[in-house]
Amino acid sequence: MIEIKNVTKRFQDKKVSVTALNHVSFKVGEGEVVGLLGENGAGKTTLLRSIATLHTPTEGEINVGGYDTVKQSEKIKRRIGVLFGGETGLYNRLTTRENLEYFASLYHLSKHETKVRIDELTKMFGMRDFLDRKVDGFSKGMRQKVAIARTIIHDPDIILFDEPTTGLDITASNVFRQLVQELKQEGKTIIFSSHIMEEVDLLCDHVAMIHKGELVYHGEKEALYREENSRDLNYIFMSKLVRGTEGYAI
Amino acid sequence: MLFNIYIKELIDSLRDKRTLLLTVFLPILMMTALTFFYENMISGDEGETYTLAVESGLSSEQEMVLNNIENVELVTVEDLQETLLNGDAQAAIVFEAEFDEKVQAGEVGNIEIIGDTFSQNTSNLIYLVTSQLAEYERILVTERLINADVDPGITQAVAIEQTELSTEDSNIMLLALLIPMILAIAISVGSSPAAADLFAGEKERKTMEALLMTPVNRSTLLLAKFLTISSVGTIIGLLTLTVVIIEIAFFTEHLKAAVNLGDQMILIFAVGIIIIILYSSLMGAVLMITSIIGKTVKEAQSYASPILMLAVVPLIFITGLSVNEFTLNHFILPFVNIFAIITELIFGIVNWQHILIVIGSNLAVIVIIFIISRILFSKDKWVID
Numbered sequence: 001m002i003e004i005k006n007v008t009k010r011f012q013d014k015k016v017s018v019t020a021l022n023h024v025s026f027k028v029g030e031g032e033v034v035g036l037l038g039e040n041g042a043g044k045t046t047l048l049r050s051i052a053t054l055h056t057p058t059e060g061e062i063n064v065g066g067y068d069t070v071k072q073s074e075k076i077k078r079r080i081g082v083l084f085g086g087e088t089g090l091y092n093r094l095t096t097r098e099n100l101e102y103f104a105s106l107y108h109l110s111k112h113e114t115k116v117r118i119d120e121l122t123k124m125f126g127m128r129d130f131l132d133r134k135v136d137g138f139s140k141g142m143r144q145k146v147a148i149a150r151t152i153i154h155d156p157d158i159i160l161f162d163e164p165t166t167g168l169d170i171t172a173s174n175v176f177r178q179l180v181q182e183l184k185q186e187g188k189t190i191i192f193s194s195h196i197m198e199e200v201d202l203l204c205d206h207v208a209m210i211h212k213g214e215l216v217y218h219g220e221k222e223a224l225y226r227e228e229n230s231r232d233l234n235y236i237f238m239s240k241l242v243r244g245t246e247g248y249a250i
Numbered sequence: 251m252l253f254n255i256y257i258k259e260l261i262d263s264l265r266d267k268r269t270l271l272l273t274v275f276l277p278i279l280m281m282t283a284l285t286f287f288y289e290n291m292i293s294g295d296e297g298e299t300y301t302l303a304v305e306s307g308l309s310s311e312q313e314m315v316l317n318n319i320e321n322v323e324l325v326t327v328e329d330l331q332e333t334l335l336n337g338d339a340q341a342a343i344v345f346e347a348e349f350d351e352k353v354q355a356g357e358v359g360n361i362e363i364i365g366d367t368f369s370q371n372t373s374n375l376i377y378l379v380t381s382q383l384a385e386y387e388r389i390l391v392t393e394r395l396i397n398a399d400v401d402p403g404i405t406q407a408v409a410i411e412q413t414e415l416s417t418e419d420s421n422i423m424l425l426a427l428l429i430p431m432i433l434a435i436a437i438s439v440g441s442s443p444a445a446a447d448l449f450a451g452e453k454e455r456k457t458m459e460a461l462l463m464t465p466v467n468r469s470t471l472l473l474a475k476f477l478t479i480s481s482v483g484t485i486i487g488l489l490t491l492t493v494v495i496i497e498i499a500f501f502t503e504h505l506k507a508a509v510n511l512g513d514q515m516i517l518i519f520a521v522g523i524i525i526i527i528l529y530s531s532l533m534g535a536v537l538m539i540t541s542i543i544g545k546t547v548k549e550a551q552s553y554a555s556p557i558l559m560l561a562v563v564p565l566i567f568i569t570g571l572s573v574n575e576f577t578l579n580h581f582i583l584p585f586v587n588i589f590a591i592i593t594e595l596i597f598g599i600v601n602w603q604h605i606l607i608v609i610g611s612n613l614a615v616i617v618i619i620f621i622i623s624r625i626l627f628s629k630d631k632w633v634i635d
Contacts, residue, residue, distance in 0.1 A: 089460035
């Protein structure tokens with residue numbers, strides 16, 4: 001469903017070229033939940049943005065559902081939902097309903113489709129009490145629910161979350177985890193970046209590890225545990241970085 | 251789609267009550283203050299009474315000369331200097347000890363006027379006193395010439411006649427200065443927060459990424475946001491103009507008398523509205539670029555601050571010029587041409603050639619800025635934090 005083929009992304013910062021992704025390749029199958037692990041600045045966000053068509057790879061290509069992210073970005077955008085951060089991407093002066101209606105219109109949903117979808121999401125996320133309240137003043141948990149609802153208003157097959165629980169309290173983080181479980185049951189393909197190993201362990205069936213722009217590991221989580229003879233993802237991640245395929249330095 | 255985005259952006263911008271309150275009411279407040287300041291300035295000489303300090307012992311002749319000056323009240327004091335320093339009088343006059351005797355003898359009588367001309371009131375008073383004394387001197391000279399059997403007409407070598415070309419009330423020049431300036435400030439200051447919020451604000455809140463992830467074309471997004479900024483500017487511009495018209499019509503006498511738009515009033519207002527829309531669009535386009543470049547609202551506002559100076563810079567080119575002195579350049583240069591065309595309209599002139607040049611010139615600049623904005627808006631560096 002998502003095929004990342006030898007992707008390199010370089011950013012030009014004045015006269016210095018910074019390589020954010022270096023020849024990264026892996027595939028994500030339909031219905032998989034993939035945890036993207038890496039330190040800050042490892043290239044996780046760049047990879048997610050590249051999958052989301054926001055960045056053009058310097059080299060290589062990415063296919064999402066058979067479409068190229070550069071040449072057929074419009075088709076991909078209809079099938080993908082992205083949330084950068086846990087509770088971001090909302091208009092504070094609009095109500096929950098107005099936020100959802102606005103994004104529904106941007107995804108070309110009809111008025112009837114929008115109404116049905118908002119009803120579904122309201123039930124799913126328990127947003128009835130604050131559906132017609134302005135987002136400004138919401139708790140982080142409430143904002144997060146609205147943000148995720150906004151992300152999947154068009155019922156995408158693929159959902160990308162970039163560090164969704166960073167800065168959130170334990171209640172809001174648990175809300176996110178419950179919602180991902182529900183989306184997983186619906187058969188959605190999910191990739192989310194995180195450096196919270198417990199979260200990845202709980203939610204993901206696949207793991208991809210990135211270090212300094214290079215893919216250190218990608219595969220099934222259980223296979224990784226068997227391979228490493230441990231179920232401590234934190235330990236495995238650190239040892240992967242130390243060993244690395246070509247001797248990564250931490 | 252464009253309409254949906256435009257409406258949402260407009261609602262979002264207009265719901266920012268605190269910013270709106272400041273950006274709408276501050277220019278209106280400023281406009282009101284300036285309107286009444288100018289009105290007061292025009293009528294300043296009429297009701298104002300000035301105090302002229304004199305020493306005791308004025309002769310009846312001297313008193314008669316000074317008492318003839320309108321709006322001037324004489325006060326006799328012991329210490330002239332102290333009276334002036336205390337602000338109890340705006341100026342003082344001193345006749346030399348044997349002034350009357352010298353004048354009677356055909357000699358020069360000396361008079362000293364004391365005052366601080368940094369004060370507008372003092373300047374006005376000194377002008378009134380010197381005018382009266384000049385008239386007194388003219389009478390004395392005429393008497394002396396008659397006594398010497400000389401025709402007083404001999405002193406007149408040149409006769410000057412001034413013909414005023416303009417039929418306009420001279421106070422209209424103040425309006426020609428006031429209205430474009432306030433409109434320019436109101437529109438630019440008023441649309442600045444919306445501009446900063448619609449690009450830099452969206453980047454800061456990360457709504458921009460969410461927006462770019464939708465299948466909406468970036469040109470459509472850009473156009474909708476540009477229209478929103480321009481609409482906010484237009485609303486504020488029209489509101490400010492309405493307030494100033496009401497204030498001039500109902501609360502001023504001299505400024506009201508100065509306006510004489512004649513039969514073309516409706517046409518002038520219609521063109522005025524087009525000019526306001528045009529200026530709002532021009533300013534909106536410029537502010538849009540500062541917001542695209544800015545990573546945060548604060549950064550965008552820092553970039554916009556010097557741009558806002560553009561609102562008043564044209565005054566340098568326009569101030570002191572009559573409408574007859576405007577050249578083609580005044581109507582071609584963006585920002586300056588808005589001032590020039592509004593000045594013409596205030597004078598009741600509807601020159602279609604000038605109006606079309608102004609519209610064409612501004613539209614060309616807006617299109618160029620829009621193309622630059624579109625190029626910037628397609629680059630990750632400027633769009634995604």
